[in-house]
Each structure stands twice: as C-alpha cells, then as structure tokens.
Amino acid sequence: MNSEHSQLRGPRSTTVGAVLHGALAYDLLVWLATLGRDGAFRKEVLHLAHVAPGETVLDVSCGTGNLAIAAKERVGRNGTVYGVDASVEMLARAVRKAKRKDVAVTFTNGFAQQLPFPNARIDVVLSTRALHHLPTKGREECIREMRRVLKPGGRLLAVDFIKGTERRGALAHFHRHGTVRLEDIVTAVKQADFQDVESGMLRTGSLGFVFARAGC
Secondary structure (H helix, E strand, O other), rough: OOOEEEEEOOOOOOOOOOOOOOOEEEEEEHHOOOOOHHHHHHHHHHHHHHOOOOOEEEOOOOOHHHHHHHHHHHEEEEEOEEEEEOOHHHHHHHHHHHHOOOOEEEEOOOOOOOOOOOOOOEEEEEOOOOHHHOHHHHHHHHHHHHHHEEEEEEEEEEEEOOOOOOOHHHHOOOOOOEEEEHHHHHHHHHOOOOOOOEEEEEEOHHHHHHHHEEEO
16 A cells, blocks of 8 residues: 655745645535535546546645545556645545555645646646635636646646535535636636636536646
C-alpha cells in the first residue's frame, strides 16, 4: 500500500477561501447534494474527463478522497493519482479510506492556489465542488495553477454548484452551500490559456461542469 499523507511546506497564497474541516459532515453533505448518488456522480465526472488507464490524475481540493480513489481504480496500476486539500482532517479520512480499499493514492496537504507540483506534470486535473469556496481572485489563481501543472494537451474538468440552480424544498435546508456562475468559470478557464472549452450541467444534483484542454 503506497498511499501517504505529506505536509506541504513553503509560502502560502494570500488569497485563501473557506477551508472545510468536518470530514464526517462533508461526506454527509456530498451524499445529500447528489441525492445519495455519489457513486454515479464519480462515474460521470471520470467519464467527462476521459480518464484513461496509465494516466496521472490530480484531484484538487479532494476532500475525503472518494473521487481520487475512484480515479485510481480507473487509471490502474500503471497510473498515478494525487489528491490535494487544505484540511488535514479531510486528508486523514481520505488516507483511511484508501487503505481500506488497498488503493495507492498520494494525498498532500496544500492550497489549490499553490499546487505542490512542477510544471507540466499532470494528464488530468479534477476540481469538484470546490471553486465556490474561493473568492474571485482565488478562483482565478487556482485555475492558473491547474493550467500550470497540466501537460500540453492535458485536460481540466471543473464541477461546481451553479448559481440559479439551487434546490428548493425540505432538502435544501440540509445542504446549503455557495454557488458560482458557470460563465465565470468558463471566462477564468479561457483567460488561463485553456482551449476547446465546453460547459453544461451534470445529471446528478445542481452541478455544472467546465471541460477544457491545456494549450500546447
């Protein structure tokens, strides 16, 4: 078993958004946000990102690790998956999950605006339900960082709660969350030198996506 949880050292971004620390509460929120279909959500995300065996995948703001673990199962033995999150508590739960499944994912403590990876290292970057936690400047920094670590032609898939699609009714009380405008993500992605930008809504929850490729 090769999963590890390492501490990130070095300067931090001056633009920090909300950092979630309640790992159990977070997993409950994810379940509610997807109406209990989190497994289907993960499959849809990995399909939209075209994650393939042997690739290197980075899950930014990975939370408790469910998507990173699913990505590792998709890329197989010859692929590599990293998860980065600002919350040590989230990562600790992610490591425990990976160990239970005997899945080798490297989890690292760090900020989305200062990813601890060299340039052009990653084939696919995933960001799910995280950008709405950042102010506009921080969101732009994060997207530029995701562009930096991607190989030429590498893929980005950003998924988030979209403004104007919030649920109404009894369930809404249990999973209140921030939102972001889909067009704002698209604009930031284009400004960060991404190409072939696509956007739309997912089948699970009030979630939209932006898919793009890093310029060569």
